[in-house]
Amino acid sequence: MSLVTVTRLSKQFRKHLAVDDLSFSVEEGDVYGFLGQNGAGKSTTIRMLLTLVAPTAGHISLFGLDLKKERNKILSQVGAVIEKPDLYKYLSAFENLSLFARMSGKKIGRKELYAQLEMVGIADRMDDKVRTYSQGMKQRLGIAVALIHNPRLIILDEPTNGLDPQGIADMRNLILHLSRHLNKTVIVSSHLLYEIEQISTRMLIIDQGKKMVEGTVASLMDPSKTMLEVDLADPQTALQLLEETKWFSYFQKRTNSGLLFQLPKELIPELNRALVNLQIPVLSLQTKTSLEAYFLSITRNKQHVAAFTD
Amino acid sequence: MWQLLQIELLKIFRKPRTYISFGAIAIMVIIIQIALKFDGRSYIEFIVGGLKESLEIPYTHILNGYFVCFVILNLLLIHIPLLIALVAGDSIAGEANMGTLRLLASKPVSRTGLMLAKFMATVIYTALLLIWLACIALLLSILLFGKNDILIARNDALEIIRSNDVIWRYLAAFAFATLALTTVASLAFLLSVFAENSIGPIVSTISIVIVFTILSEMQIPLYDRTVKPFLFTSHMLAWKGFFYSKMGADGSAIPGTIENFRAIGKSSLILGAYIFGFVSTAIIVFNKKDILS
Numbered sequence: 029m030s031l032v033t034v035t036r037l038s039k040q041f042r043k044h045l046a047v048d049d050l051s052f053s054v055e056e057g058d059v060y061g062f063l064g065q066n067g068a069g070k071s072t073t074i075r076m077l078l079t080l081v082a083p084t085a086g087h088i089s090l091f092g093l094d095l096k097k098e099r100n101k102i103l104s105q106v107g108a109v110i111e112k113p114d115l116y117k118y119l120s121a122f123e124n125l126s127l128f129a130r131m132s133g134k135k136i137g138r139k140e141l142y143a144q145l146e147m148v149g150i151a152d153r154m155d156d157k158v159r160t161y162s163q164g165m166k167q168r169l170g171i172a173v174a175l176i177h178n179p180r181l182i183i184l185d186e187p188t189n190g191l192d193p194q195g196i197a198d199m200r201n202l203i204l205h206l207s208r209h210l211n212k213t214v215i216v217s218s219h220l221l222y223e224i225e226q227i228s229t230r231m232l233i234i235d236q237g238k239k240m241v242e243g244t245v246a247s248l249m250d251p252s253k254t255m256l257e258v259d260l261a262d263p264q265t266a267l268q269l270l271e272e273t274k275w276f277s278y279f280q281k282r283t284n285s286g287l288l289f290q291l292p293k294e295l296i297p298e299l300n301r302a303l304v305n306l307q308i309p310v311l312s313l314q315t316k317t318s319l320e321a322y323f324l325s326i327t328r329n330k331q332h333v334a335a336f337t338d
Numbered sequence: 339m340w341q342l343l344q345i346e347l348l349k350i351f352r353k354p355r356t357y358i359s360f361g362a363i364a365i366m367v368i369i370i371q372i373a374l375k376f377d378g379r380s381y382i383e384f385i386v387g388g389l390k391e392s393l394e395i396p397y398t399h400i401l402n403g404y405f406v407c408f409v410i411l412n413l414l415l416i417h418i419p420l421l422i423a424l425v426a427g428d429s430i431a432g433e434a435n436m437g438t439l440r441l442l443a444s445k446p447v448s449r450t451g452l453m454l455a456k457f458m459a460t461v462i463y464t465a466l467l468l469i470w471l472a473c474i475a476l477l478l479s480i481l482l483f484g485k486n487d488i489l490i491a492r493n494d495a496l497e498i499i500r501s502n503d504v505i506w507r508y509l510a511a512f513a514f515a516t517l518a519l520t521t522v523a524s525l526a527f528l529l530s531v532f533a534e535n536s537i538g539p540i541v542s543t544i545s546i547v548i549v550f551t552i553l554s555e556m557q558i559p560l561y562d563r564t565v566k567p568f569l570f571t572s573h574m575l576a577w578k579g580f581f582y583s584k585m586g587a588d589g590s591a592i593p594g595t596i597e598n599f600r601a602i603g604k605s606s607l608i609l610g611a612y613i614f615g616f617v618s619t620a621i622i623v624f625n626k627k628d629i630l631s
Contacts (some may be wrong), residue, residue, distance in 0.1 A: 038375055075630070080444055099446070101446070104446040118353055119352055127349075248427065
């Protein structure tokens with residue numbers, strides 16, 4: 029049985045269709061990556077899963093229960109961090125955690141609260157007001173709030189936003205820990221392909237509110253779809269010279285400093301040789317993963333996508 | 339529900355902004371008390387007007403704690419709605435602004451329960467503010483000025499209420515004031531649902547109270563019949579009715595009586611209807627609201 033089943037979900041905000049006939053399912057134990065550009069509809073979908081936004085159409089079931097009918101029963105088994113971990117700045121970390129623990133409907137003692145703060149590494153500052161915390165510490169506290177009632181499903185919406193590289197790495201490790209050692213099911217949304225690729229077992233790519241693809245990360249890693257960015261001194265002339273060759277069929281688009289090709293990995297040396305033979309000075313060759321290539325090929329604004337996957 | 343109410347009270351009373359109102363009331367009351375302590379005679383002369391020429395006014399008896407409290411209520415109860423709006427207007431919009439509303443609304447508690455807890459916490463805050471006002475306006479005034487009969491100026495006459503007939507009137511007046519201020523709180527609460535930061539609902543509430551008060555005070559016959567009876571501001575000062583006694587044949591106030599209890603009851607019902615309307619609408623709107631903050 030799927031832990032989350034979303035069927036033909038849509039959300040219309042006046043004239044803007046934010047989510048369009050979206051269906052997907054999340055299995056127990058998955059780290060489910062939810063990938064899409066900013067404005068693709070990820071946050072709206074997540075907010076519908078948490079009953080913050082009412083769907084215009086469609087059906088959501090979690091743990092085999094209808095979200096509309098069994099809202100409280102379902103939400104007592106869900107923990108979430110939605111975008112920024114905003115908490116009460118005038119309260120301490122301990123007070124914040126205690127407050128939300130009481131709202132979860134479960135009896136949670138002082139020891140458990142302390143243990144949770146210790147797990148996320150802020151126990152030594154638990155009595156300090158949240159207004160004195162760094163973004164990373166707030167994020168850790170947000171995670172503690174999401175986990176305090178021991179939920180089966182954890183939803184993290186853009187959890188690495190605003191974090192420094194160390195914070196991002198810590199978050200990644202925490203998600204993997206939750207999945208591998210605590211057997212939690214995690215839905216994690218991001219606009220960063222690299223992030224999703226590293227932690228997800230299954231993923232969904234959405235664009236303009238529509239499902240583009242859903243599947244295991246491994247199945248999307250198609251070696252025939254390597255993306256190669258070639259930096260050239262004079263891309264325009266190079267493009268003219270390549271127009272008459274077989275390599276033009278692999279050409280995707282111009283980039284700021286060169287040309288982008290999509291081709292099987294084994295053809296890369298041959299392409300390099302062809303460019304040299306045509307007396308085109310090659311400054312560098314940079315491959316992107318097949319998943320990136322896939323993402324690039326299915327999302328609408330290729331220039332933009334290339335920019336944020338670099 | 340009790341758990342949610344405790345949480346909401348904790349949030350209200352851990353917020354520094356909450357204490358602005360308590361501080362402001364204390365400062366205003368003490369300023370009035372100081373003024374009356376040093377020059378209460380001028381104020382009494384102002385109240386009795388031309389009667390001072392024909393009557394011998396016992397200024398020292400009149401200037402007592404009960405009288406001072408009555409003066410304070412007259413001067414302050416019209417302004418306290420502004421302080422109530424500070425907290426009530428912040429109840430939902432402040433959470434939306436902080437980003438905590440989405441966290442609250444994704445917890446396994448119903449939105450209606452959440453709203454009722456928030457509203458009840460606001461009512462408790464309002465009641466505590468009035469208890470605070472009662473403590474410093476009544477008890478501190480008694481301490482500073484002593485107790486005696488109270489002189490009440492009415493449109494056409496002066497009324498004297500015996501000192502042993504006063505306390506119950508104050509209790510009733512404070513209870514009524516709580517109802518009146520809860521009406522303002524419920525208006526701010528409703529406006530708070532529509533906003534994503536607390537400035538909007540606070541300013542809007544204050545504006546509405548000011549406009550309605552002006553309309554209530556306007557002497558235009560058409561409005562007297564059609565609009566005024568239905569404005570909540572027309573009923574907010576009905577607490578004064580508890581100090582208007584029935585008059586005996588000798589023209590003195592009859593202890594333990596209220597001249598027009600029916601009017602007070604009617605005002606209470608109208609304010610209650612406003613509260614019910616504002617809070618119900620707030621709950622309905624919030625239940626349908628997409629939380630995007």
